[in-house]
Amino acid sequence: MHACKQWLKILLDIQRLASASVCSVLAGRNLSVVLQAVWQKNAKLAPQQRAAIQDISYGTLRYLGQLQGVLDQLLDKPLRDKALRCLLLVGLYQLQYSKAASHAIVDNAVKTAIAIKQAHAKGLVNAVLRNFMRRKESLLQALEGNEEASYSHPQWWIDKLKMQYPEHWQSILAVNNQHPPMTLRINRNLSSVDAYLNQLKANEISARALGNSAVKLDHPVSVDKLPGFSDGVVSVQDAGAQYAATLLDVKDGMRVLDACSAPGGKTAHILELAKVNLTALDSDSERLQKVSQNLKRLNFTANLITGDAADTSKWWDGRLFDRILADVPCSASGVVRRHPDIKWLRRAQDILQFAEQQQKILDALWRCLAIGGKLLYVTCSVFEKENGSQMAAFLERHQDAQRLPLTGIDTLEGQLIPNEMHDGFYYALLAKG
Template sequence: MAMHHIQQMAADILGRIEEGTTLTEALADAQRQQAGLSAAERGALQDLSYGSLRHLGVLRHCLRQLVPNPLPEPRVERLLLVALYQLQHTRAAPYAVVNEAVTQAGQLARGKFKGLVNGVLRNFQRRRDEVLAAAAADEAAWSNHPDWWVARLKAAYPGEWRDVVDASNVHPPLTLRVNRRRGSVADYLARLEAAGMAASALGGDAVRVAKPVAVRELPGFADGDVSVQDEGAQRAAHWLDLAPGLRVLDACAAPGGKTGHMLELADLEVVALDIDAARLARVGDNLERLGLNASLRQADAARPQDWWDGKPFDRILADVPCSASGVVRRHPDIKWLRRPGDFAALGRQQAAMADALWPLLASGGKMLYATCSIFPEENRQQLESFLARHPDAACLKQEQLLPCERHDGFYYALLAKS
């Protein structure tokens, strides 16, 4: 398939994001509609889609310098954003990027924007340093995040907000979790070295691969020897203080990374819940690959009356729905899909779920409240409100992880029931 078709597919995906569709869903739909894409073409489409969203603030600023007013044809506007991303961040030959974008423009709006696309992209090439310097001087552009998001970061982390923004705009590391039932971290590092893959231990069960590869290339992945999981996400299972024989509830378990990790650490009776059948099936697939078992139930964790058998749990992992603001570098659409008003609704949902799960915890048991958010209203403020509502709850420890080179952003609060 010609480059200009891939450019337009990526531009169409940007349009889907503007309509409220997630990048994961939009990309999957595009690949289903073009089932004949080669592996290289799928990779190119993914790079253009993820990259354009990751750098959208700068790309929009550059485009507005070159074309002051939004174009009447949105598809051409999005095509230009994708082409500008290619010119700034890929190794594609600049002449090819321009020529292919002009070819695609000829198929849109009866071709009346061909000359404009050609002129804009060639003008960018001539004025590249000037245009990028202006974008770098504009906070709304270089942050590549919505203004309201940056304002919230400044309020919450006045000393760290720039580091959070920078960490959220880069490619995420490939971090693995070694299945300790199948071998040690040292053993797996040796296997990676033998396969020509440089890697290092991060502590616990975590290994970072220096150069990301497809999972099918990882030694023993298909056999369950290792899983892909961020180092920050791996803390959850260790925080729960697991021991053989405990009855554990994993609420909102999909896609099953934390479920699998818990079962790798100890022989447990695990009930894994998720409200979405398709996502719950992924939990089953992951456990099957790992050779582990849990009781899978499609249910709403906030409505125990629909599924709970009345037998208390010794441990509960309350991985509640959240803004996912801590994993933006893995899902760059999140920062453009979220709205300031989302947090009130999310907060009510988080509180309702935590309140619904607390009575299911045995006396002396522990519940881990967890999010992949970096905003206090979903984390510390939720904890304070929860403790005020539940006198029999005590917080043993809490931690806010901010996105950095090693890991994504997460929040954990371990609660004990007296």
């Protein structure tokens, strides 16, 4: 009996904490930050509990448009209680997408309502979730004319993609709602793709090669199960992100700046490709610590500086760089499947603010580049204002800039569209004449 009660408490904690996490995101907070706070406050959570809370939180936000469309049909009037609404959204997600028994999900949701001091609403919770179970097909069918519900993206986002990608907008939206692939970057100083694939096979981890350095796992695993991870043989990095260091065209002895460097995946990749004098800059000192940790694992060193890339007077010593990687802050609209909260936190007006910040960073960093040097502009965005339009405006302002072709990468004018192999990135390589 004690074990049964303990198991029930675990299930209630999972649903309660997932609901609270979703509620915090809908109030404007970043999901990663929210979950870190949950882990700190609930230190006794088992790894399986953490995984379940994270999966439910991510899943609910991934399909939020659809779930809200369903919930609105099931309610007789708008539900003003945010905690209760989030509990119902989580319950609907579990009923539609999880493998748990339907009756257990409903019973737990009713008990969770009591646990979060919503005992008066336990009848509503029970009725809404059971009504969904009975009417699921008709409820989902009724959403077919509602784009925000059908694609689980804000309408302004859908409209923008329709205009920019008339042939690809539906595939982009579909990919955004998928689970992201887990892709590895092989440190070719220590191994090769073929050799590492054999190591994975020996550890019963199935994978396939995506290029000279990239390996995509068929199913994600924790990094402690990756052979050679602690020794720097391999790193986790999206295949699209792996183009950055290669396109930068670094050579031994160069002075290289990685602006906006955290968490350090591209920083480390640059150092894997050449013996350079590298400066890693980031405005966030805590995130810069992640760069330090990445470099330590890989046995690399770099000059780490906390500073604003747009204000070089505070950190630049006046010595010009041969190469600059400008992986600038952006809407992150190309990595939504990894961060489903982004599409609900972003607002249409945010894109203009990001574009203004990017312009300041580009203009500032251009002054730090030596004549004959190269700057690689990178975003993880699919929005034109941050990408093609940004680059066209930059070339208008700087007559000494020449845009170079991107070799070894298939893009739509520099734009990598998110697909099953990689996330969405934009690349523009500039030479200073």
